[in-house]
Amino acid sequence: MPTREWVFVVDDDQAARESLQYLLTSVGYRVSSFSSANEFLEEYDDRLGCIILDVRMPGMSGMQLQQELQKRRPPLASILVTGHGDIPMAVAAMRLGAVDFLQKPYNDQVLLERTEEALSRARRLYKVEVARSEVDTNFNKLTCREREVAWLIYAGMSNKLVASELSLSCKTVEAHRASIMAKMGARSVVDLVQKLSVLVVPKPS
Numbered sequence: 001m002p003t004r005e006w007v008f009v010v011d012d013d014q015a016a017r018e019s020l021q022y023l024l025t026s027v028g029y030r031v032s033s034f035s036s037a038n039e040f041l042e043e044y045d046d047r048l049g050c051i052i053l054d055v056r057m058p059g060m061s062g063m064q065l066q067q068e069l070q071k072r073r074p075p076l077a078s079i080l081v082t083g084h085g086d087i088p089m090a091v092a093a094m095r096l097g098a099v100d101f102l103q104k105p106y107n108d109q110v111l112l113e114r115t116e117e118a119l120s121r122a123r124r125l126y127k128v129e130v131a132r133s134e135v136d137t138n139f140n141k142l143t144c145r146e147r148e149v150a151w152l153i154y155a156g157m158s159n160k161l162v163a164s165e166l167s168l169s170c171k172t173v174e175a176h177r178a179s180i181m182a183k184m185g186a187r188s189v190v191d192l193v194q195k196l197s198v199l200v201v202p203k204p205s
Contacts (some may be wrong), residue, residue, distance in 0.1 A: 005119050006049035008076075009033040010040050010065065012057040016104070020052065023108055024115065037065035048075040048126050050099075050118035052111075055082035055089065063089070066096045075126040077118035081106060128198075135198045141183045149176040153189065154196045 007029045011017040017033050024031045034040040037060035040051075051069070053062035060068075062080055069076060080093045083104040090101040099118040102111065142150060145166075152162045163173045186192035 005030070005122065006047045007031045007115060007119075008040060008044070008049060008051040010035075010037060010051060010057070010062065011054040011081075012036060013054065016054070020111075023111070027112060029115070036060070037062065037068075040065070041068070044074070046074055048122055050079065050115055050122060051076050052079045052081060052115070055080050055093075056084060063092065063096070066093065066098065070096055073129070075122055075129065077121040077125065079111075079114050079118055132198050135184070135195045138184045139196075139199060142180060146176050146180050146183070149173060150180050150184075150192070150196060153177065153180070154193055 007024050009017055009020050009024070009031060011020070011033070012035050014035070017035065021031045021033050032043075034043070036057060037053075053065060055062040062082070066078055066080065069078065078096075078098045079100050079102065080098050081102045081104055082089070093101040099121060100114045102114070139147070139150075148166060149162055152165060157165065159170050159173045159177065162168070163170045166173075168176075180186075181192060184192055184195055186195055
């Protein structure tokens with residue numbers, strides 16, 4: 001299906017690269033292709049999308065590029081393809097977060113289905129990262145004391161228990177709580193807890 005995101009093709013085989021680009025553009029995808037992993041890294045500018053990687057390439061391999069992307073955490077989901085794959089390689093690719101590991105020659109319809117799946121994953125990851133960034137920015141606006149209060153609220157403590165834990169009056173805790181809610185953009189305690197939970201879960205891979 002047509003998409004506003006990008007599909008990046010990285011393959012040193014020109015014929016394979018051009019064939020895949022033709023297939024993807026014929027169904028409405030915006031495609032950008034590269035002959036090497038290094039060329040991709042030099043030109044990639046954090047666009048949201050899917051990357052289809054050949055595993056065996058001169059210089060940096062597809063697996064090595066996948067590892068580099070794991071470190072950078074761009075808004076991309078990946079599919080690895082190869083003409084010489086094996087089970088250990090496939091397992092390694094999936095552990096690195098690949099949506100799938102396809103053997104050449106692959107079925108065109110399967111490739112298109114996996115591409116859409118990868119784009120859907122990229123959109124989800126992007127939304128999570130945007131939410132995380134917003135929460136992180138707002139959390140950094142809190143004072144040290146407000147952060148202490150916030151985490152105790154997150155732990156399920158009432159105002160009275162927070163006051164006892166921090167040796168504060170209930171009115172002071174109420175004031176801190178109101179300030180926390182405003183700075184975090186939280187509509188309720190439940191909403192505040194949901195926002196704070198974004199900061200304690202591992203980042204998606």
